[in-house]
Structure formats: structure tokens, C-alpha cells
Amino acid sequence: MQLYREDGALTGCDTRDIRLTTALxxxxxxxxxxxxxxxxxxxxxxxxxxxxxxxxxxxxxxxxxxxxxxxxxxxxxxxxxxxxxxxxxxxxxxxxxxxxxxxxxxxxxxxxxxWIALKPAGNPPVILQERSDYIAPSRILFQWDGPADLSVKANLDWDERHFKLTADVTDDVHSADPDPALLWQRDSMQLWFDGMLFDLGLNERGAVLFRHDKKSAGMKIPFSVVREGNTTRYRIAFPKPDGSPWKENDTVRFAFIVNDADLGAERKGWMYYLSDIGDPRCRPATPEITLVKE
CATH class of the missing domain: 2.60.40.10 (Immunoglobulins)
Structure with a gap:
């Protein structure tokens, strides 16, 4: 609409069609x-x-x-x-x-x-214990002596507060670097969660969680690592990054690897679930897990 005024008085007007586009x-x-x-x-x-x-x-x-x-x-x-x-x-x-x-x-x-569904409880365990599960830096350097050398039984579940992992790792020799930033080079776990990388390990100081990403600094993440005999139990619970409760049909990109070093100064191999996140090139392709009800 256009208005015409003369000396402060309305003298006429035009109307024109205007098409509004909605941005959906x-x-x-x-x-x-x-x-x-x-x-x-x-x-x-x-x-x-x-x-x-x-x-x-x-x-x-x-x-x-x-x-x-x-x-x-x-x-x-x-x-x-x-x-x-x-x-x-x-x-x-x-x-x-x-x-x-x-x-x-x-x-x-x-x-x-x-489409990877995760129920609150009772999900099938993740079992890694075959020769094909073990990855080495090269075929020449392949050194895996069977499930006693390295094998994994992991369970995932969730509730409104946390996305949870418990992993029992069988490893006949445990060694860990005292520097948290170098945990990944020895016996440890690495976890890729919602675009953030975490290292979880047990060294001479006890259980250690190293955060690679500053954006995770404000997240309260319960964790523990204990070793009994040749089994190391890793436990960690992730809150939803935005602080709201986890709910049905929420999705999260998640994967883990378990590193193996024995008594060497560097890891000699590893096993992974869903994505080989030790390689940064694999992280963007990590699958999404969808939370479902019972």
C-alpha cells in the first residue's frame, strides 16, 4: 500500500499485491x-x-x-x-x-x-575376541596371542541422566603412561562421544579421564577404572551435552577403541567398536546410536 499526503492531509492511496515467502x-x-x-x-x-x-x-x-x-x-x-x-x-x-x-x-x-538401537538395559554385549578384531600398525608388527592378550566384553545402556558404558578388558599385562595426555599410547580406552574425544585409563595415580576437547570441560562425567587379576573394568557415564534429560529417539555418535601395549613404550595394537576412532579420518563417519524404550 502506498499513501499520498499533501500538507499533512491524506489525498489518495494505491494498493498493490505483495507475495511473502515463508522460510521453512x-x-x-x-x-x-x-x-x-x-x-x-x-x-x-x-x-x-x-x-x-x-x-x-x-x-x-x-x-x-x-x-x-x-x-x-x-x-x-x-x-x-x-x-x-x-x-x-x-x-x-x-x-x-x-x-x-x-x-x-x-x-x-x-x-x-x-539405525542402531540402544535400550535402557538388557542390550546384547559387545564382544571383541577374534583375530579379525585385533588391529596392528602393520601386518609385520602384528602381535596378538589370543583373547588372554586382549579381549573385550562391553555393555551399553542409558537412563534419563546418562549414556553409560561398562567394559571388561582382559589383558595379561597392563601398563599405562603417567602423563594423561599419553594414555592412548599404552593400555587404555578411547571414546568418541558427540564429536568429542576422551581417553580413559589406569596409571600410577589411579583412574584418569583425559579430555581432548575444551567444550567438554563443563560436563560432569562419572568414571572409574579398576583392575583385578588380568581384567580391567572401565566405567563411564555421559550426560546429555545440552544438559537436558536423555529421551527416546535421541541420537548420539559414539564409538570406542581399546589400546594394547603390554610392556612396550607404545601401543602394539587395538580393538574397536563401530569406528576406528584412533584414526582422525574415521571419526566424522562414526555411526549414530538411537535411544529406544524397552
Whole structure:
């Protein structure tokens, strides 16, 4: 609308059509519903009015795996829309695409997703005890004498307060560097949690947690490391980084490695779960774990 004034008095006006474009966006996340893997679109509506939209999902390379549906997006809220990617039995990784259409725009997103479910308790243990589980710096330097030399039985679970790991590591010889920054070179664990690297070990000072990332400094992380006979038990509990309670369908990128050194000054090998995070190049590809109910 344009107003015309003359000597302070309104003498006329024009009206013109104006088209307003709403900026909507969304992300694709892994999720579980009724125990089954799903793709979840989290759609944020930042405006003060509801918006009528539609979303179409598809699995790249599988034209039969598609679905479209209308969705009403409440004002000033984030809506969740679910899609069944129809994973094959035993499949835990895939790709999904979605197109969101709304008055004034279209947004397309594509994501590679992991579906690794973690219940509050009773999850199958992680067992690392085979020759194929042991990694050495080179084939020439491969020195693993069986499960008594190094093997791992680990359990993961969660509650509202913590994402928890307990790992029993069998190792006939334990050695650790007195410098916390060098724990990883000897018998120890390393953990990749939400983009942060931690070293957990037991040296002459007792249990030690070394934080590589300054952003973890404010996190209160309970931990302990004790050794009885040839078994070292590592325990650690991570709070949710933003301080809120952990809840169903929260996701976190997590992996660990267990280092082995015996009496040497440097590690001679290691075992890992989900991602070989000792190599910085592997850390960005660490899978996401999704928290699920019983």
C-alpha cells in the first residue's frame, strides 16, 4: 500500500499485491517407532501462523520405497513426520531423501542414516575376541596371542541422566603412561562421544579421564577404572551435552577403541567398536546410536 499526503492531509492511496515467502527447513534423522526403524523429518515452523504443507519421502535407488503425505505445521513449533525405509533384515545403514512443499517454496534434503538401537538395559554385549578384531600398525608388527592378550566384553545402556558404558578388558599385562595426555599410547580406552574425544585409563595415580576437547570441560562425567587379576573394568557415564534429560529417539555418535601395549613404550595394537576412532579420518563417519524404550 502506498499513501499520498499533501500538507499533512491524506489525498489518495494505491494498493498493490505483495507475495511473502515463508522460510521453512527440516532435517532427516534416524528413529524407531514400535521397535521398527523409521526416517524422521523434523520440520520447524518459525512463523506465528499454521502452514499447510506436504512432504514426499523416497529411498534412492528403490523407486518402490516412497510415500507422500500432507502435514499441518503448527505455529512456532517443530513437527515430526515418519517414513518406513523398509530396511532388509540385518541392515542398519541407508540413505533417504525428502521434498517439503509449502506455499511459496520447496526444500529438498538427503541424508545417510544409521539405525542402531540402544535400550535402557538388557542390550546384547559387545564382544571383541577374534583375530579379525585385533588391529596392528602393520601386518609385520602384528602381535596378538589370543583373547588372554586382549579381549573385550562391553555393555551399553542409558537412563534419563546418562549414556553409560561398562567394559571388561582382559589383558595379561597392563601398563599405562603417567602423563594423561599419553594414555592412548599404552593400555587404555578411547571414546568418541558427540564429536568429542576422551581417553580413559589406569596409571600410577589411579583412574584418569583425559579430555581432548575444551567444550567438554563443563560436563560432569562419572568414571572409574579398576583392575583385578588380568581384567580391567572401565566405567563411564555421559550426560546429555545440552544438559537436558536423555529421551527416546535421541541420537548420539559414539564409538570406542581399546589400546594394547603390554610392556612396550607404545601401543602394539587395538580393538574397536563401530569406528576406528584412533584414526582422525574415521571419526566424522562414526555411526549414530538411537535411544529406544524397552
Amino acid at each position: 527447513d527440516f532435517t532427516l534423522r534416524p528413529a524407531f517407532r514400535w521397535g521398527e526403524p523409521r526416517v524422521r523429518a523434523d520440520i520447524a515452523n518459525p512463523t506465528a501462523s499454521p502452514i499447510e504443507a506436504s512432504i514426499r519421502f523416497r529411498v534412492p535407488g528403490s523407486p518402490e520405497k516412497t510415500a507422500a503425505m500432507p502435514v499441518t505445521l503448527p505455529a512456532l513449533a517443530t513437527s515430526h513426520v515418519y517414513f518406513d525405509p523398509e530396511l532388509a533384515e540385518g541392515e542398519s545403514r541407508g540413505e533417504a531423501e525428502a521434498v517439503l512443499t509449502f506455499p511459496g517454496g520447496t526444500v529438498r534434503r538427503s541424508s545417510k542414516l544409521d
